[in-house]
Amino acid sequence: MAFPTRRQDTSRDPLNDARKLVGADPIDAQLGAVAAKLVEKIASTKNWEAPAPTKIPGTEQYHYLTAPRLIREPLRGPLAEQGQWAQGPDHERLVMVGWSSSHLGLSFYTDGNELVLSCGNGDISFIGYSRIHAGRVVWKELPGAHLNDAGDVLDGDNVIVASAADVGPQGISVHVAHNGNYNGYQTEYYHLRTTHDRVKGQEVETGTVLGHIGTKNEPKRLFLALTFSNGGTPTNVVCSSLIRNCFPEGTDSTNAPAELQQLNFGGTSGWKRLVAGTVSSFLLTTNRSTDMQNVNGDSVAATQAQHTAQVAQTLAQQRKLNLEASAKLQQAGLIVRDAMTYDFEKGLWMIGNVENGPH
Numbered sequence: 001m002a003f004p005t006r007r008q009d010t011s012r013d014p015l016n017d018a019r020k021l022v023g024a025d026p027i028d029a030q031l032g033a034v035a036a037k038l039v040e041k042i043a044s045t046k047n048w049e050a051p052a053p054t055k056i057p058g059t060e061q062y063h064y065l066t067a068p069r070l071i072r073e074p075l076r077g078p079l080a081e082q083g084q085w086a087q088g089p090d091h092e093r094l095v096m097v098g099w100s101s102s103h104l105g106l107s108f109y110t111d112g113n114e115l116v117l118s119c120g121n122g123d124i125s126f127i128g129y130s131r132i133h134a135g136r137v138v139w140k141e142l143p144g145a146h147l148n149d150a151g152d153v154l155d156g157d158n159v160i161v162a163s164a165a166d167v168g169p170q171g172i173s174v175h176v177a178h179n180g181n182y183n184g185y186q187t188e189y190y191h192l193r194t195t196h197d198r199v200k201g202q203e204v205e206t207g208t209v210l211g212h213i214g215t216k217n218e219p220k221r222l223f224l225a226l227t228f229s230n231g232g233t234p235t236n237v238v239c240s241s242l243i244r245n246c247f248p249e250g251t252d253s254t255n256a257p258a259e260l261q262q263l264n265f266g267g268t269s270g271w272k273r274l275v276a277g278t279v280s281s282f283l284l285t286t287n288r289s290t291d292m293q294n295v296n297g298d299s300v301a302a303t304q305a306q307h308t309a310q311v312a313q314t315l316a317q318q319r320k321l322n323l324e325a326s327a328k329l330q331q332a333g334l335i336v337r338d339a340m341t342y343d344f345e346k347g348l349w350m351i352g353n354v355e356n357g358p359h
Helices: 014-022 026-045 270-285 297-331
Strands: 062-064 095-097 106-109 115-117 122-133 136-141 160-162 167-178 185-194 209-213 221-228 235-237 334-338 341-343 348-350 353-356
Touching: 122 185, 136 167, 167 209
Parallel strands: 062 235
Antiparallel strands: 095 106, 106 221, 115 209, 122 136, 122 167, 167 185, 185 209, 185 221, 221 235, 334 353, 341 348
């Protein structure tokens, strides 16, 4: 069996030893096939480097054109995936305006007064509102920020802090700094009417209610932006494929999987999914996404060696178990006329023909 490699010295690859162990054994051969897919997938990302932000033409702003940190799957959408606007193949919510250099986020259709939900686990990093000051928009932190029917901004004690005429175009906003596999990413929710008594620093989970949608000027539109920070100023990210959404007129999370760099073994049968899932879990528990951020090539190569060694260990262990089973058959004095075979599609052992031998 040929194991795929990429810019790798095969003479020092521990998987070569595992290949020698495989031989003609059908079970080990099947294991090797799954391992080969995994190695190929790892090789495709082992030299991955975090992209640098790109300057937006005609401005002093920057954005990331691709994911600055690898993620396993998109963040969830900011609205309940039900109702007339859940038009994606898996009920993703419909977007009216997609991401562009002049529209740095996604504008979702809503029915008005809908609940706005956190796209992932994390902590609330900002609650406040935009205000027009000296002809420019500035942001003010305000715990308990909400609007009255006239469009004025009130604080948690229901005191008016800004009249509707002074409120900026994006109204009230809540930001969530995510953690785990999405560490460094931040989702920002705009055009809110309430903030549901949330406070800065509060821990939230995927689907936690952040507030209600609906301002006086934008009663049925939710604007969502995605930023990334590596400890500095948050930088906007092209989020078309990184947040669950449906945008038939352009790129969305249903038609741009290549940007996600997900581990995907495709249509494998039951036991193969188990083996693949075990090895995949090993990769994920090492926080590959986090580890690969801001590391040099040597560090990535070392991590890659650890991963391939784990695959080799899995193959060697399976081979050992097979040999032990064979030895027990011989000790029992059995003659195998027709060996048992394993049906990988059904996940069952098929009984062969075994007779007692001479003692």
